[in-house]
Amino acid sequence: MTGIITTSVPRSGSVLPVTVARDLTSHVSRLDLTAFRNYAALRLNVGASPVILTGANGAGKTNLLEALSFFAPGRGIRKAPLPEVARLSGGVSASGWAVAAQVAGPDGLVSLGTGLEARSKGGATRRVVRINGEPARGQAAFAEHVSVVWLTPDMDRLFMEGGSARRQFVDRMVYGFDAEHARRLATYEQAMRGRQRLLRDNVGDSAWLAAEEETMAATGVALAAARREVVARLDAAISEEEGLREAPFPIVRLVFDGEVESWLDDGPALEAEDRLRATLAGRRARDGEAGRALHGAHRSDLVVRHRGKEMAAALCSTGEQKALLIAIILAHARLLGMARGAAPIILLDEVAAHLDEGRRVALAERILALGAQAWLTGTDTRLFEAFDGQAQRFEVSSGSVRQI
Numbered sequence: 245m246t247g248i249i250t251t252s253v254p255r256s257g258s259v260l261p262v263t264v265a266r267d268l269t270s271h272v273s274r275l276d277l278t279a280f281r282n283y284a285a286l287r288l289n290v291g292a293s294p295v296i297l298t299g300a301n302g303a304g305k306t307n308l309l310e311a312l313s314f315f316a317p318g319r320g321i322r323k324a325p326l327p328e329v330a331r332l333s334g335g336v337s338a339s340g341w342a343v344a345a346q347v348a349g350p351d352g353l354v355s356l357g358t359g360l361e362a363r364s365k366g367g368a369t370r371r372v373v374r375i376n377g378e379p380a381r382g383q384a385a386f387a388e389h390v391s392v393v394w395l396t397p398d399m400d401r402l403f404m405e406g407g408s409a410r411r412q413f414v415d416r417m418v419y420g421f422d423a424e425h426a427r428r429l430a431t432y433e434q435a436m437r438g439r440q441r442l443l444r445d446n447v448g449d450s451a452w453l454a455a456e457e458e459t460m461a462a463t464g465v466a467l468a469a470a471r472r473e474v475v476a477r478l479d480a481a482i483s484e485e486e487g488l489r490e491a492p493f494p495i496v497r498l499v500f501d502g503e504v505e506s507w508l509d510d511g512p513a514l515e516a517e518d519r520l521r522a523t524l525a526g527r528r529a530r531d532g533e534a535g536r537a538l539h540g541a542h543r544s545d546l547v548v549r550h551r552g553k554e555m556a557a558a559l560c561s562t563g564e565q566k567a568l569l570i571a572i573i574l575a576h577a578r579l580l581g582m583a584r585g586a587a588p589i590i591l592l593d594e595v596a597a598h599l600d601e602g603r604r605v606a607l608a609e610r611i612l613a614l615g616a617q618a619w620l621t622g623t624d625t626r627l628f629e630a631f632d633g634q635a636q637r638f639e640v641s642s643g644s645v646r647q648i
């Protein structure tokens with residue numbers, strides 16, 4: 245699907261880079277797994293349309309989604325330590341593993357690869373990240389070529405847990421708009437850990453502390469600004485899309501809320517940086533005692549409300565919370581399609597099983613309208629009847645995949 249669209253997204257004062265839409269699809273065209281979980285070796289060629297994976301419990305459906313999730317910054321949908329992913333067979337773990345994907349996107353075909361490579365027989369392993377065969381600086385580099393978002397059963401508790409899972413959820417959505425976001429986040433967290441070590445060890449080196457705080461202030465305000473802007477755009481997009489209709493997916497009110505974000509409401513980013521730097525410098529003793537920084541971008545949170553019910557997401561039912569998350573993910577995909585020229589790859593693990601018939605139909609319609617390559621799993625092919633002939637169907641069984 246190609247098209248020129250005008251996006252309403254760019255606004256004056258936007259902190260996010262703006263790109264011009266060229267091609268509205270971005271999809272995995274080939275996936276290769278080597279010694280990955282229950283897959284010894286797999287090559288899967290797929291087209292741009294949604295991919296439906298069905299099979300019995302334990303067949304390897306979620307493992308396939310996990311493999312794709314390694315093309316997003318971070319540790320994938322299971323947050324697994326990398327050695328855990330290596331294929332276990334007869335109690336023996338493979339010495340390394342690899343996942344490679346060919347992605348067809350606005351920039352043409354790109355080959356992405358990652359995994360753990362054995363340096364020597366039975367010896368140490370090292371993490372590998374390659375783009376078009378060339379070593380890349382880290383997994384964050386994938387964000388320039390592909391955006392991957394997901395909804396997994398683990399996220400059913402997203403609104404009940406602490407803020408860090410929600411920040412990660414927002415960060416994954418920001419990566420699609422700003423590939424630098426992942427690197428900034430890593431820099432921020434590294435500086436925060438460095439400062440905390442100095443405070444813990446009572447290193448009275450104020451120049452060193454000030455340098456870490458300077459980094460935290462600059463990257464922290466950039467993180468806050470990007471999260472706040474993407475969440476505000478999502479909020480606007482959801483209102484626009486759903487209008488006053490409540491069904492099939494709820495109208496969601498989203499705010500990214502925190503101290504640094506409120507400073508950005510009050511004045512320019514440079515002033516917010518000054519305030520964060522000064523706050524951190526003034527709270528060294530307290531943060532040292534607390535064992536963590538009590539101020540900064542890592543303290544903010546995504547606040548979600550079900551607008552029709554005027555109720556906090558945490559008070560909604562499991563099914564309602566799932567529908568809220570779906571509404572957010574679909575809005576994100578639509579915005580990204582407009583701003584970047586390519587909808588993200590959407591991984592939906594066991595989502596259809598939780599939806600009633602009407603919502604399953606609505607989900608299929610939305611995904612097809614987005615032109616997004618969504619990968620959906622389930623144990624029963626009947627859950628996906630709404631896709632009709634417009635999706636690719638595969639049967640997964642004991643680490644092998646067959647088109648049906």
Ligand SMILES: Nc1ncnc2c1ncn2[C@@H]1O[C@H](COP(=O)(O)OP(=O)(O)OP(=O)(O)O)[C@@H](O)[C@H]1O
Binds near residue numbers: 302307308329
């Ligand atoms: N490192 C590993 N090596 C080999 N097999 C593994 C490894 N890690 C997990 N597995 C196995 O992979 C199999 C498939 O897991 P997966 O979670 O993909 O199943 P699934 O098809 O999503 O099933 P369900 O419908 O129950 O969610 C499981 O039997 C699991 O024990």
Ligand SMILES: [Mg+2]
Binds near residue numbers: 593
């Ligand atoms: Mg599964």
